[in-house]
Amino acid sequence: MKLYSIRNRTLREQSDNMENETKEVRISGVVLLLVAVLLIAVTAAVCLTVSNRIYKNRLEKERTYKVLFSSETDPYKLAKLQDIIDFVSKDFALEYTGDQLVEGAIDGYVNALGDRYSYYIKPGDYSSYNDYITGTYAGIGIATSFSDEGMTITDVFEDTPAKEAGLSVGELITHVNGLKIGTSEASQVGSMLGQEGVIVKLTVVGLDGITREVEMKTAIISRQSVFGMGYEDGVYYIRISQFDSDTGDEFNQMIKVAENGGMKALVLDLRGNPGGYERQADMVADTLLGEGIIAYSEDKNGKRASEVKSDAAELNVPVVLLVNANTASASELVAGAFRDFKKGTIVGKRTFGKAIGQISRSYSEDGSGIVLTVATYFTPSGECIHGVGIAPDVEISLEAEYENLTPDKIPAGEDAQLEKAFELVRSKLPQ
Numbered sequence: 232m233k234l235y236s237i238r239n240r241t242l243r244e245q246s247d248n249m250e251n252e253t254k255e256v257r258i259s260g261v262v263l264l265l266v267a268v269l270l271i272a273v274t275a276a277v278c279l280t281v282s283n284r285i286y287k288n289r290l291e292k293e294r295t296y297k298v299l300f301s302s303e304t305d306p307y308k309l310a311k312l313q314d315i316i317d318f319v320s321k322d323f324a325l326e327y328t329g330d331q332l333v334e335g336a337i338d339g340y341v342n343a344l345g346d347r348y349s350y351y352i353k354p355g356d357y358s359s360y361n362d363y364i365t366g367t368y369a370g371i372g373i374a375t376s377f378s379d380e381g382m383t384i385t386d387v388f389e390d391t392p393a394k395e396a397g398l399s400v401g402e403l404i405t406h407v408n409g410l411k412i413g414t415s416e417a418s419q420v421g422s423m424l425g426q427e428g429v430i431v432k433l434t435v436v437g438l439d440g441i442t443r444e445v446e447m448k449t450a451i452i453s454r455q456s457v458f459g460m461g462y463e464d465g466v467y468y469i470r471i472s473q474f475d476s477d478t479g480d481e482f483n484q485m486i487k488v489a490e491n492g493g494m495k496a497l498v499l500d501l502r503g504n505p506g507g508y509e510r511q512a513d514m515v516a517d518t519l520l521g522e523g524i525i526a527y528s529e530d531k532n533g534k535r536a537s538e539v540k541s542d543a544a545e546l547n548v549p550v551v552l553l554v555n556a557n558t559a560s561a562s563e564l565v566a567g568a569f570r571d572f573k574k575g576t577i578v579g580k581r582t583f584g585k586a587i588g589q590i591s592r593s594y595s596e597d598g599s600g601i602v603l604t605v606a607t608y609f610t611p612s613g614e615c616i617h618g619v620g621i622a623p624d625v626e627i628s629l630e631a632e633y634e635n636l637t638p639d640k641i642p643a644g645e646d647a648q649l650e651k652a653f654e655l656v657r658s659k660l661p662q
Contacts, residue, residue: 341601348589349603357593357600359425364507366454366475369427371447373398381405381412381436386637388454392447399438400640406434427451456507457481458639459488465495466656468649470638471515474507474561479514486518486546496656497546500553502579502648503637506560509588513539516568521545525568528588528606536606541568549659550575551652554623557635559583566621567610577623578652584620627651 300309319332334353341351352360362368372391375382382404387393405412407423408431424431426449433445456478459469467489471478489497499519506512516525522543530536552569554562554577563582570577586608593600609615627648628634633641638649 341603346604348585348587350601352591352600352602354597354599357598360591360600360602361593362425364475366456366473366477368425368452368454369449370424370452371396371398371431371449372452375404388452391452392450396445396447398433398435398445401438403436404433405436405442408432424449455481457485459485461489461492461494464657464660465493466498466653466660467492467494467496468498468500468653470500470502471504471562472637473504474509474511474515476508476511478507478511482515483518494548495660496549496551498551498553498649498652498656500638500649500652501558501562501566502553502555503557504559504562505557506562506585509539509561509564512561512564516565517541519546519550519565520568520572520574523572524611526564526608526610528608530606549656551656552577553638553648553652554579554582554621555634555648556580556583556620560585563616563621564608567614567616570621571611576625576655577621578625578627578655579623579648580626580628581622582616582620584616584618586615586617625651625655 338351338353341349359368362370372388372393373384374386374388375384380403384393384398384400384402384404387398387400410423423429429449430446431449433447434442435445436442454473454475456473456475457469457471459467461467469482469485469489471482486494513525516539520541523541525539525541527538528536550569552566552575554566558566558579559582563585566577566582569575587604588606588608589602589604591600591602607615607617629641629647630645633645638646641649
């Protein structure tokens with residue numbers, strides 16, 4: 232009996248062990264099954280994500296190289312365009328490059344908008360454009376106009392290599408480093424003059440008709456845009472030539488200097504100011520004016536895109552504002568707010584009449600860009616002065632020979648507009 236009992240117990244123990252092993256195996260199988268399912272799910276998710284990413288990247292790449300037109304475009308015209316492209320590709324007998332045609336098409340596309348303020352900036356020229364609008368750039372310190380004969384100097388800036396070398400307004404630069412200047416070489420000439428710290432040799436035809444060679448070293452030019460002068464009776468004169476990237480700060484610094492000097496009245500001269508950065512014009516208007524809307528803009532759909540406001544602080548002295556036919560864009564924003572706030576008297580001639588705003592976009596790979604009109608501006612009273620301008624309260628003309636000169640180029644005693652501004656502002660001084 233003992234033997235049976237022992238054997239029976241042994242068999243039961245073996246049976247129990249086998250059951251436990253079976254349970255363990257069953258439990259392990261479930262875990263493995265769950266792990267397998269999880270792995271399959273993760274693998275499927277990863278594959279789906281990767282495939283979606285590949286598809287999206289391929290789609291983005293296809294979109295990058297696909298030119299799309301709006302649904303309103305006449306299909307016949309698109310077919311005609313494609314036929315012309317095919318015709319040129321198949322049969323044009325002279326040399327050309329595809330890039331050349333694409334650049335021409337881009338330029339033509341923007342020009343076809345019919346807006347003089349929207350334009351394409353050709354490859355390599357965007358940095359020069361950006362330098363000009365910011366007011367800080369490498370160069371010799373002149374403003375020019377191009378023609379087939381060369382570059383005519385229209386302005387020479389103070390404390391620049393050009394000023395030190397004796398260049399003058401009206402002189403003609405015919406060659407730069409031996410390269411004859413023509414309208415087709417404008418970007419090449421700009422590249423040579425737009426490097427910092429290099430020696431350039433200019434061939435210059437003077438006002439007396441004599442040709443001379445002038446050498447100078449290019450430098451970083453920081454264009455001054457705010458100029459001021461104070462008089463013993465407390466009247467201050469401030470001129471803003473353009474709204475560069477730091478004009479607002481320059482103006483406010485000048486105002487502080489004037490206030491510390493005992494300013495009792497101000498003549499603010501915006502004649503010949505072509506505009507510039509809206510934000511800088513806003514800063515000037517905010518300093519001059521009390522609380523309220525300075526200007527607002529609307530987008531292509533007539534929706535208000537921006538609104539510029541002035542705080543309660545304002546300049547508490549009599550102000551006369553000078554404007555002329557070359558007062559444009561951002562400077563008209565200041566003039567319009569000045570008029571609507573009834574801040575003071577406007578003297579001169581009707582302003583240019585530009586109340587549309589542009590933004591720029593650059594393409595870094597080839598240094599090109601685009602400037603595009605994106606908004607229409609309105610004065611605080613809701614008037615859009617585009618194509619109309621702002622009429623002065625007191626209209627005064629200059630002699631014809633001085634009409635298009637910047638104020639600093641008008642000979643002393645010949646500026647009737649400035650003399651009238653001083654007369655009016657001095658009449659408001661405390662007796």
